[in-house]
Amino acid sequence: MSGERVHRASYEIDVTAPAGVVYGLIADTTQWPLIAASSIHVERLDFDGVVDRFRMWFTANGSVRSALSHRTLDAAGTRIEFLQELPAAPAVTMAGTWTVEARGAGRSRLRLEHEFTVAADRPGDVAWLLLATDTNSRAELEQLKENAERWREIDGLLLGFEDSVRVHGPAELVYDFLYGVADWPGRVPHVVRAEVREDVPGVQRVRMITRAGGDVPPQATESVRICFPHASRIVHKQTRTPPLIEAHTGEWSVLPDETGVTVISQHSVLLRAADVERVLGPGADVPRARAHLREKLGRESVAVLELAKRHAESAIRSL
Template identity: 40%
Template sequence: MTTSAVRETEHAIDVAAPAERVYALIADVTRWPEIFPPTVHAECVERDGNAELIRLWATANGTPKTWTSRRSHDPERMSVSFRQERSQHPVGGMGGTWVVEPGSGSGCRVRLLHDYSAATGDPADLDWIGRAVDRNSEAELQALKTSAELTGPDRLVTFDDTVTIDGEAKEVYDFLNEAQLWQERLPHVARVVLEEETPGLQILEMDTSAKDGSVHTTRSVRVCRPHTSILYKQTLLPALLTLHNGQWLIEEADGGGVAVTSRHTVRVNPERVAELGGGMDLPTMQENVRRTLSANSLATLRAAKAHAEGSGRGRAAP
């Protein structure tokens, strides 16, 4: 039996924000999809005092992965240690520690330590993991610094659109899950490419047509959970956005049928509003983004409704 070597790395960054604020961002894993670019979705599965089991969905060298980790919080030392409980190939094992060190004044230093091994003895696998750790660590530390140093409003906007469907949850879920068919089913989708190497983990690339005739290309990683939800994060964004996370939620409706909700969480890049906003200010642009995304979501929900209720089966949705 071949045993892989264990490598250790450390990445660090100085943050012009109080250590307590930085530690709070690290400790609350549910906020990670909004803070860290590689993180698609994160949730706490169980918690007992300062110990917790979390599950993460994230990209590593552009490939979507999922794993569970045990974390131990030490609020007094402002550190969080972690150890993957179930790693994904080619990772054999991985752990480490977030350490927040208060500095002089109101700043602090954040250190991110990793130790890892490959599932095989192949040095190429160990190098692949090393590249992923380096890339994600640098991206996460920079994103943590940006979020912690933000002094004004973070410009995060969340909004929902819900449609009630007289049909089965499975029919609705299948429509949303089978995005490779959206080019034929949805009028605003001009091109779509769907990859799914791991069941339930998709990469969706799509060209979407706007009312003004422009076409926007986006790429998303999707976490698909039959027959209740599809969670996603755009990894290739329109120029005006710095963040777009979304959810398709399918729930039983009062009185029968299902209530299907499209939820968007977006952040508009204020530095691009003057350049691309056509004279609009930031609040107006935020509302314009909301209307555009809602219009596309409602078009998808109406098509899903027609499909699940029977009128849309076997032909393109109106």
Template identity: 40%
Template sequence: MPESETQHTRHSVTVKAPAEALFDLVADVERWPCIFPPTVHAERVEQNGSEERIRLWALANGEVKSWTSHRSLDRERLTVRFRQEVSQPPVAAMGGEWVFEPRSDQETVVVLHHDYRTLDDAPEKLSWVRQAVDRNSAAELGRLRDVMEQNDEVGTLTLEFEDSVRVQAPPSAVFRFLEAADRWPERLPHVSRMELREDAPGIQQMEMDTLAADGTTHTTKSVRVCFDGRRIVYKQTQLPKAMAGHTGEWLLREQADGSVLVTSRHVVLIDRRGVAQVLGEKVTVDEAKAIIRTALSRNSTTTLEHARRFAEERSDG
């Protein structure tokens, strides 16, 4: 069947922030997973001046889709054009443009254009794509506004850290432990419940109950992308109130002595309003970062140590 006719959408939001700062944030695609709700993972594949290729994994109507796009960044015109190189069904082709229109030094209208075609003109496919574009555009523009209006620089609200452990075992044994998150309730003391589904190889969606140090239980939802036995990236899609975003990575690197360095990395975007609600009006961003880091690092370190014991016991036996 022939592809559908090209559809066009326009979404916009007014943000109390300079146009250049908004352009910089959208241009920095590797920050997207922690900022934009739909984006699970983003990588810059190659870059040549203002032209680049990026790889994205993103939620669309609850499904994880992945594609590679070409982008053209025009700082003078304050625009970012994008075009998918190979689209995921039911999308046949998609592209668009971010436009940043200054209204003053501290106010900008951000416009997000999309054009797309579906694999055929079936109403259900057109409706599915339109809903995904509308939902994701609204989520991205809304978060862009909220983040930029909370602070002059997103970096002030961002917490990044990592924990590592050295394991005397093959990386495959460690990876098996980290990948099999459905077994975590029986293997990790701080995980009391796990619901995991894998609709496509290496793409996992999980809902987990975690026990905090004070005995309370917290429920989080995450999407994970598992790569080649050496790397798992994830994004929390249901967050504690003090966080506006949380992404992470499990990375396995073989060492010269035959051991494996296993690292847990976190990137957290602090939610100022959430911090005030949960931790109190007087708690500063830096104090909130310290509290969040302690909690996340405790769980990461526990997981790393159990992964080490799991892998080394099987290596010895």
């Protein structure tokens, strides 16, 4: 740690689940956007089974921040140490530990500890970090507890799939269409309204109203989109989800080759089981909800993919 004062915070929660289950949820950073509301996206840079190095985008006090981090995993001791190599401002340093302690058959205690410093120990920055750490840590522990305690069912609540189209046109035009979400109303059939803020280049905050179909009223969602123009990728996470969906992440990727472009839409969803019968009717079950969301989200994604294809190919024909 540097010469500034070290601030510490510690949180813990009891979980009715085996320590190994709880540890497994914490250990897989790639799943964090689905199980922690504050986590937007994780780009894993290196992983050898013990050291996990990654960049994470997350929300903190209403803003989107990112940090380059590494974690050291101790599976036998059910303990993970973490250190932010490039912390998110205003932190100068940020580190801590996750510890899972077995408390008897099927029970455990999860502890999260942080320590950080701020340049010149500025009171406003310290207060901001303490609030962000407290808010995110308490929420993460509650969400980890909830997901760990339904560990026997959670695999059935996770849904992942992708759709793709081939485009005979420039990858740049396909990406421009996907990036220009503010222009989707009037072009994409299910999008009624889209409000976009991009306070930081490449980080879009999107409020969207979409048609749900049938007698269902239009639905409001909010998302964060992280744009990688040089890689022709856009990753996204809904921070306000519609019914049936507890968490929803995804990615648009544009892959050029010698003969054209493949455009892929990927989705990962954590179902909200409590909504199934309320939304789909009495007797509806999780498999039906999975099929419903696969069809709905896939249909909407393919509509966007086809319009991106038309946008790129029309430009070529007009030339």
